[in-house]
Structure formats: structure tokens, C-alpha cells
Amino acid sequence: MPDEATCSAFDADGAVVVRGLLEPAEVATVRSVIDEMVRKPSPCAKVASRPDEPAFFEDFCNWQEHPQLAGLLAASALADVAGALMGSATVRFFHDHVLVKEPGAQQRTPWHQDQPYYNVDGRQNVSAWIPVDPVARETTLEFVAGSHGGTWYLPTTFLDGRAKWFPDGSLEAVPDVDADADRHRVIGWALEPGDVVFFHMLTLHAAAGNSATTPRRVLSLRFLGDDATHAPRPWTTSPDFPGLVDVLPAGAPMDGPLFPLLREASTSRG
Numbered sequence: 001m002p003d004e005a006t007c008s009a010f011d012a013d014g015a016v017v018v019r020g021l022l023e024p025a026e027v028a029t030v031r032s033v034i035d036e037m038v039r040k041p042s043p044c045a046k047v048a049s050r051p052d053e054p055a056f057f058e059d060f061c062n063w064q065e066h067p068q069l070a071g072l073l074a075a076s077a078l079a080d081v082a083g084a085l086m087g088s089a090t091v092r093f094f095h096d097h098v099l100v101k102e103p104g105a106q107q108r109t110p111w112h113q114d115q116p117y118y119n120v121d122g123r124q125n126v127s128a129w130i131p132v133d134p135v136a137r138e139t140t141l142e143f144v145a146g147s148h149g150g151t152w153y154l155p156t157t158f159l160d161g162r163a164k165w166f167p168d169g170s171l172e173a174v175p176d177v178d179a180d181a182d183r184h185r186v187i188g189w190a191l192e193p194g195d196v197v198f199f200h201m202l203t204l205h206a207a208a209g210n211s212a213t214t215p216r217r218v219l220s221l222r223f224l225g226d227d228a229t230h231a232p233r234p235w236t237t238s239p240d241f242p243g244l245v246d247v248l249p250a251g252a253p254m255d256g257p258l259f260p261l262l263r264e265a266s267t268s269r270g
Helices: 005-015 024-039 067-075 078-086
Strands: 015-018 056-060 090-101 109-112 123-131 141-144 186-188 196-199 205-207 218-223 261-264
Touching: 005 015, 005 078, 005 196, 024 056, 024 067, 024 090, 024 218, 067 078, 078 123, 078 196, 078 218, 078 261, 141 196
Parallel strands: none
Antiparallel strands: 015 196, 056 090, 090 218, 090 261, 109 205, 123 196, 123 218, 141 186, 141 205
């Protein structure tokens, strides 16, 4: 379980790193799952880089096809840490997201929040960002500390900046963090396999391209807590859950086989 200082840092900054959380065998499992997803992409897979550049590959919502991943969710410390950071008695799995930047993939992941792309409301949530390759500080995931306070920024497409989700002007634009560096405290960490970064789905984050000669392979796992509810959108969310609104009305808890309950216990911090 994370200590009180880690929980306090998460509350204040919206992002923390837990060093050496996964054992080598667990890292090997994650690596195997990522490589299998790359070899056999799902219908949700996409390349988030330009055609003439090394690939930035993404895929979503494949845990049901990978028993190893389901086993990791059940047996590892990931859900316990997620519950403690959320301050939630329940920990429910939302979805998996594979992100692979090939060597030389210069496509930057721009500053954004995750929750506005999703079909879920609620403050108790956390993502676990799990690299299986060493990540240098200059290419790691970075965060604007404290940006998870409640403001929702307009989600746009990464390559061309289009407002594909909420209508243009309906939410505040993402601030230009890089142009106003003195106003924002940016945090991030060099990482080794076994380290896991946890962050709130409203924390602004970004990452540089991969200038290394090896891939940057990451599995990101999203978790929901007690107050998470279904928030159907009139547009396709990222990821999409086709037909979910027919079985889970607006405002209902995120309950059902798509979102398995991983932990249900009294959660104390410390």
C-alpha cells in the first residue's frame, strides 16, 4: 500500500510514481501482453502518427482476450494502490490502453486530460502508466501538478487539434503549458521497468516523442472508484463502448461484466 506521503502527493499534484511496484515476472507479463497486442491489433487499434513517420501505436479494451492481463489485475498490487490513492472502498477496472512509440517516433503526445474523452463522471479515478522499457526523463510522461482540481478542458484530436468530442467553445481550451512554463509546475520521472506512475484522469499530461533507439512500450490501466457513474455522450468516446447506453443508463454506477470489480473492502490510507 502507498504511504501517507504518496497519498498526500497524489491529492495535491494529481500524479505520483511508485518505484518497483511490479515484480520482474509481472513486468514480463505486461511486456508479453503488449507485444501480443502489437502483433494482433484489435478493431480499436490505431496509429496516432503521420504515415511517413515511425509509428505511435495505440490499442484499447483488450483485457478479455488476454487471460494473463486479467490475472495480473487480480493478483498484483495495482488495484490495492489504486484504491488507496482514490480513497475508495471499491476498485473497478475501466479499460486497458497500449501505447507504443517506435524508435524515432517524433509524434508528441500533446497536453490533455483523459476524462473528457471518456463516458464516465466522478472524482474517484486513477490511471496506472506501466512502462516495460527504461524511460528517460526527457521522454517520460509529464504532468501539470495540481491541474486535476475540477476544470475540464476541451478534448481535441492529437494530430490536427479538432474538437471532435465536446463542441468547440463549450469547454475551456487546454492552456499552452510550454509557452507559459513559469505559471505551471511540471513534474515527471525517469522510469525503470517495475516503476508505475499513477495519475488522476483530469491531470493535464503530455509526452515527447521517442528519440531513443529502442521502443517505448507502455500499458496504461484505468481504474474507477465509488463515485464513478456512466455519462453517455452524443458522440463516440475514446474508447467507445457500443451499446452500453442500452444496458447502463446515465448516472448509473459503472457496474457490469465490462468493468469487473477488483477490490471491495474498507480502504484506509497509510
